[in-house]
Amino acid sequence: MDPIKKKIQNKSKETRQELIGKILSYSSILLIVLVVLSIFIFVASKGIATFTQNNASLKDFFFSTDWSPTAVGKDGRPLVGALPMITGSFGVTLLAVLFATPFAIGTALYMTEIASKKGRNFLQIVTELLVGIPSVVYGFIGLNVVVPFVREHFGGSGYGILSGAFVLFVMVLPTVTSLTVDSLRAVPSHYKSASLALGATEWQTIYKVTLRAALPGILTAVIFGMARAFGEALAVQMVIGNATLMPKGLLSASSTLTSVLTMGIGNTVMGTVGNNALWSLALVLLVMSLVFNLLVKWIGRKGRF
């Protein structure tokens, strides 16, 4: 055959490489999608079984406060009132983010607008260090420092939502800070230049221009912090007291979705009501993380420059 014809009609080495590359990347995507889907389907089917197989009432799950899945109530349905845990989870999450956000914004502003390169690098290392500390260490510090502190200065036994929020505050701080830094950096420099050229002071520029422009990004940072706080199990479990009671205040022992999950999963048998009820809690956690993600997407779309 004519060598030129052959070269044109047959696949070259480069085309083959292209094909192999495509197959590799598509199969990776497929695998990841399959993993995510199967986790979702698994948790959902287990979590829904509480209501379909064990005949628990969905209304009780969200609005009743009596959590003892192995016992049945007067109407013959298992007692799966998850309201105390849902309240506990939202309580610690919102409080922790409320504490953390001002500090995070302050630190981020210092890092992007005010600090020298040296100061910026130093703070960068500090926040990265905070991310790297394992949650059990935070929990341990919480147990030995935060709990006695809360007991002496606020009252109660020291175990409760307030202690949990204090521990989570330190844990979400680096997440919120670094994402806020990113969003402040993304503010176009001509916004700032224009403001300064109009005669605004540095503070006026930060307050009226930079922060306003970065607001969607800061909100995203806060929501990521919330997602992190909502899902944290170990550290919170060590300081919150783990009572499946409706919290009477910030100082009474209560529990979160995650703390009940980690405490109970080893003591129940697959397929029983007790176990399925825990999967329902897991499903709530999964759905909430999905909601947090969608919120982030939604804010991102709203607030483009």
Added chain:
Amino acid sequence: MKKYNLLWAFVAMFFILMGCSSNTKDAPKSIQIVGSSAMQPIVEMGAHQYQKKHPEQKITVQGGGSGTGLSQVQSGAVDVGNSDIFASQQKGIDANKIVDHQLAVIGVAPIVNKDAGVKNVTMEQLQKIYAGEYTNWREVGGKDMEIVVIDRAHGSGTRAIFDDEVMADTKKMKAQEQDSNGSVQHMVSETPGALSYVSFPYLKDTFVALKIDGVTPTPKNVTTNKWKLWGYEHMYTSKNASKETNAFIKYLLKSDQVQEKLLSRLDYISIRDMEVTKDKDGLVSPK
């Protein structure tokens, strides 16, 4: 074609590794043990001693909780499931499908923070505290201090023993729950007015072990059932367990090393010393 050589090398290695795992037919089958974390130290130490005599025997001991142990052994995923409670007490377990081996007896004692000023309670008082009727130590002869009740998680073996003997049919109030003896220890030492219970190996002098009706929580009092809060440590196997598993369990139950020395060193009580037996419904009868 260099990269294909590498590929072939991997394939060859894979087959060599496969060969490794199937060539070990002569070595004894390894024994997988999962379950109660309270039993983990004693089974681990027993396994360590057993391996001194049978160095080729592989034994892995994991925690995970009594429920995990029972469900894993029922499904055949492990050889032995450790449990602090009778299999029939756990929902979702068919007790007829698995075999019970009682390794030892464990005592449970109520403990209080030193500041409460209480050393002795009656069984009725203890029950009423856990039912939520008494909320101040003054009501049971202590100081004017709120009682911080700490419980163990649902399904914990220690809790099952406590509930069976103390609460009987009385409804327990909901309280703080902790997932291990260790964290209860810590909380009761540190929290003023705290009340909880731990198994004997976890008794320390940083808190007070309560007498009940004047009886002190000692192993001696457990053997005669004068101290009523006790239960068995079970090792459950499937009906057709491997011969290695049976040999190991026989060693744990029969060896003087384990039953005489190891158990008493870890504050457990040997089945041999017991003068009474208890069945799964809590009925005690002389041996």
